[in-house]
Amino acid sequence: MRLDLHTIIADPGRVDFDCDIVFEGTAVPSVVAFPAPARAEGSVINSAGVLTMAGTLSVKPVLTCDRCGREFERELVFPLDAVLAAELQDVENPDIFLLDGDCVDLDEIAADAFVLGMESKILCSEDCKGLxxxxxxxxxxxxxxxxxxxxxxxxxxxxxxxx
Ligand SMILES: [Zn+2]
Ligand SMILES: [Zn+2]
Incomplete structure (x- = not known):
């Protein structure tokens, strides 16, 4: 979803968002499917000319256990924190997202938050005994x-x- 920020691009203020995000797929191999859309909630605030997004991404994917191969659903919540800028001044900073005109691509930010937030090893339970x-x-x-x-x-x- 494109989040329209034109009301706060030049002026202080905030834009709240609360919307569904549909993931088509991700680069995370342990993710089998997304039975329901993810939910992104939060706000973007223009404070002293800096646009900062703060929020959460809730998602309940079907995952496969890396140890026993069982499929299971788990509710996951990741922070949606980003700084939004019209141009990249600091290419090294991965937390900066580029504005597209007056809008920002919430789908892209959510997908990044999901991929970065996933643990590298997915287990169905802490004490999974494996195969x-x-x-x-x-x-x-x-x-x-x-x-x-x-x-x-x-x-x-x-x-x-x-x-
Ligand atoms: Zn397991
Ligand atoms: Zn055996």
């Missing part, structure tokens, strides 16, 4: 019957000792 290395069954469903799990740390130690 059995032998039969591939999810150990979250209970023991698979393959017998005692070899402790990977002990296996490494055993390898070191035998070398």
């Amino acid at each position: 059995c290395p032998r039969c591939g069954r999810s150990l979250n469903d209970g023991p698979c019957g393959c017998g005692a799990e070899p402790d990977s740390r002990l296996a490494v130690l055993g390898q070191l000792l035998s070398d």
Whole structure:
């Protein structure tokens, strides 16, 4: 969504926003789908000539667990913080977004907030037991019957000792 800021481009003031954001897809491989649009809420304030966005992005994607492969939905909330500028004076600052005329692309800012906010490792739960290395069954469903799990740390130690 394009957020029209013409009322505060030159004058102090604020523009509130509260809208749905539809993500088509993201660069985050653990994200399977977005069953519902994300919600962006917040405001842009012109204070002493600086346009600052502050808000939150709420989204509930379907994710896959990096450890057991299970799909699950999780509600996530990310900060929507950005400085908006007509031109890039500081190319090194990734938090500055360019205005397009009097508007800013809220979809782009929201997509960035989502990608940057996602943890690199997605787990269905903190104590996800993962898959059995032998039969591939999810150990979250209970023991698979393959017998005692070899402790990977002990296996490494055993390898070191035998070398
Ligand atoms: Zn898992
Ligand atoms: Zn097994």
